[in-house]
Amino acid sequence: MSEDFIEQLRGYVADNGLKSSRQREIIAEVFFGCEEHVAIDQLLSKAREKDTKISQATVYRTMKLLSECGLAKMRHFQSGQTLYEVSDGQKGHHDHLICLGCGKIIEFVNAKIEQLQHDIAEQHGFELADHRMELYGYCDAAKCAEKKRA
Amino acid sequence: MSEDFIEQLRGYVADNGLKSSRQREIIAEVFFGCEEHVAIDQLLSKAREKDTKISQATVYRTMKLLSECGLAKMRHFQSGQTLYEVSDGQKGHHDHLICLGCGKIIEFVNAKIEQLQHDIAEQHGFELADHRMELYGYCDAAKCAEKKRA
């Protein structure tokens, strides 16, 4: 499946008069192989395991390209940090449940909420294009329940 | 009502062994007088209409203070920009509907969604602490409906 994404990338590259590169393939491979949300420096260090010389600029440029061709999506979380995830269009839309204790991020979808969101947009004369919902709380791990009290 | 917020700020300052200052009062006044969401540079330029010499650092420091005492809340939107709004605790919780055409931000609350959010958190063993929901779309203004097509 990761290979599938790489194919899409190659198609985009070919269709737009761009050229392939080893670095870009490595970064894309690392990105699509990531469980969920990754930061630039995580991508960089993982990419460097395969090629020591990959630069941070190339990671930024590759992620920008992946965003443009709809394979990646940049997200700004409440904490302010920027993370990338495989685009909704590729792996299905989902929202996030985030633990303030351990940072764990759980993805979920709720059809009723999706419906209500459309209703609300309509009520205000909006044509909905996208949305994000993030729930912040503490998971059931002991240390997280403890942090909650503090 | 803006005066009411200023009073709360004064109370916090007094209770914590801090001192009052003209600049801080001006910035707070500007902030509480803002319709909705403001960026640092907007606050700075509005504050400078009342006192030319106010520095950016003071605006940052004041907004940090207002966040600490629960009067302001910092928000990171999808675009990546950081905006401040009067805290939920002060003006009631709400979510956002944002026009991608003109940038207009509408606040709303939907009890059903709030309920569903709690249900979801519970299903995953989470204790909900906070949440955010942002709907992005195009409002019914002609120019915005047009941008949508592009």
Next chain:
DNA sequence: GTCAGTGCAAAGGTTTTGCAATTTA
């Protein structure tokens, strides 16, 4: 007088960009 607050400029952190060298088609 003491200590918090301020303005300025420098320092931090993150992301983008200019450029010469390299690689792809």
Next chain:
DNA sequence: TAAATTGCAAAACCTTTGCACTGAC
């Protein structure tokens, strides 16, 4: 060979901080 890609370092942002000075208590 022409044009895209890369790495590096500089630049561009945004935010925080150190410091000497000012102002509140």
